[in-house]
Ligand SMILES: Nc1ncnc2c1ncn2[C@@H]1O[C@H](COP(=O)(O)OP(=O)(O)O)[C@@H](O)[C@H]1O
């Protein structure tokens with residue numbers, strides 16, 4: 218088992234490196250970090266930013282242009298200073314230096330807030346992790362229960378009901394569901410029952426006490442949970458159906474075990490293996506994937522941070538944000554592999 | 568089964584099992600009856616699809632809910648089909664246990680073999696985990712698994728095929744069952760391993776004196792172990808007799824066909840090595856009359872064989888056959904003699920095993936009862 222884990226970890230390191238190269242190239246190719254200075258009068262402002270970000274490096278020389286009479290003249294800023302031009306840094310070098318800075322934890326600060334990006338990311342991650350934690354907990358519980366029930370009582374009334382509901386849920390866009398949830402959970406219920414406060418809050422997750430925490434989280438958790446519940450329920454149903462037709466289930470019955478033990482021990486223990494790995498993979502993509510939900514409910518999480526940084530061309534935040542999201546995806550894929558090995562003894566050995 | 572020493576432990580009476588499908592009911596078992604007594608081995612043989620597994624699952628109460636089961640399954644005089652699920656569950660794995668064909672699939676991959684054994688023990692006994700464990704180590708020892716203590720904590724995939732099947736047997740005998748059903752216990756195994764597993768079976772059976780139903784499509788397996796044999800075809804019992812009568816004095820053309828496809832290992836090839844021609848019939852639309860008539864060399868067509876369904880009738884003490892011509896079939900020796908030249912020819916050539924050519928090799932008429940020849 219230990220060598221198995223070590224091998225998987227070793228395998229994911231090159232993946233992480235390739236991902237970081239791609240993210241870096243992608244960001245450099247698609248965003249112009251200097252564009253936001255287009256309106257600034259001082260031509261040296263761009264150069265200073267380029268130096269700060271590492272697009273250019275010393276030595277810098279005054280920019281010389283050709284005047285109307287064909288003579289070389291030095292370009293001047295409106296303030297009369299010489300306009301400076303510095304040496305361009307090749308992208309490969311930029312990448313290497315950026316990774317060095319990252320390792321030394323010396324990344325350039327957010328251009329928008331001026332705060333260190335590590336601080337920005339840590340705060341955003343805190344909110345997002347709370348969302349993911351509760352969302353996954355609720356979704357897993359509901360999906361496993363419904364999936365197992367549907368499989369054991371295939372073609373029963375409730376099985377059909379669950380199937381219908383999952384398709385409705387999969388068809389609902391999260392932004393629409395989120396807005397409906399606010400309309401009903403916050404606005405309608407308050408007006409209907411003449412409450413002072415909305416029953417469920419629709420802004421942020423700042424709270425005092427567990428009850429208020431629950432009232433803040435209910436709607437965003439429902440919004441992010443609806444689709445995951447639906448897809449996990451379908452998944453659990455089909456894996457459980459497979460398992461319940463397996464020979465070893467018949468053996469378990471032939472031993473004289475109770476139905477509960479047959480289904481919940483022999484069935485579920487096997488039927489959960491595929492779901493757990495799918496869950497790990499899905500969770501990995503949630504860290505960067507809650508942009509709409511966080512936007513609707515004004516939650517200062519990863520998704521919202523990405524959205525604001527993108528709007529403001531804050532490359533200093535975008536780049537580490539993308540690296541962090543990619544890392545989570547890779548990390549949770551790794552976790553999926555390891556869990557699969559831990560849950561299925563046949564994988565462990567081979 | 569004329570002189571029975573003991574009362575039967577298990578009696579199956581007129582068992583019918585059908586599966587409703589969109590195209591109609593599939594009659595998988597059609598009026599099967601038999602008895603097994605203490606320390607007795609009943610061999611059940613037939614081609615695949617003849618209803619052997621469905622019969623055993625009906626006894627265990629493990630058929631899917633949609634299966635329609637009628638008749639009686641009497642265990643010590645109590646009809647299991649009338650019991651409630653809770654009561655059947657108590658018998659299952661306790662008094663009546665079953666060994667399945669494919670042990671790799673039949674063992675749960677995520678639990679250790681020992682855990683699954685101990686579970687069987689604890690399902691029917693109020694014992695501690697520790698006691699169940701020592702009992703399951705003992706069981707592994709009984710079925711001849713070397714180093715049972717270490718093997719106890721291994722997973723099924725770490726066992727070889729033969730050892731897995733031994734573990735299945737250990738699981739089935741965990742509670743000293745009165746009835747042990749083995750559904751093709753050696754089919755998935757190599758010939759040498761087969762022999763070892765069968766040996767374990769024999770040893771166990773001597774020890775527990777349980778009534779055994781040994782299901783197989785291989786008459787060779789039955790020869791060494793069974794006391795009586797029930798031959799099934801298309802869901803019906805077509806011949807029931809003591810094992811020697813099946814091998815040396817079979818009164819049904821289908822049984823003879825099965826015997827014919829049995830390669831002899833003693834080198835004395837006196838029988839034709841031929842397969843039964845054609846395919847097993849559809850259970851959805853079984854042929855009229857005798858279900859075997861389209862494949863039978865002796866059939867009288869058109870005539871009684873495709874018009875009247877032959878009932879299982881006693882033709883000698885303890886020997887029953889469902890064939891209109893049962894009493895008039897030539898003796899097995901006569902039939903063998905008829906094929907001796909062919910067998911010589913096969914033995915002389917390089918052909919080993921059943922020939923792949925046409926299977927209706929003999930002049931059919933000579934096999935007919937005298938006077939019937941056309
Ligand atoms: N669950 C089921 N649903 C429908 N038909 C079945 C089912 N189980 C078995 N059968 C049918 O019953 C017949 C007998 O099957 P079986 O008892 O497994 O044969 P075998 O003699 O090879 O063990 C087959 O034709 C099979 O198609």
Ligand SMILES: [Mg+2]
Nearest residue numbers: 619620750751
């Ligand atoms: Mg079978």
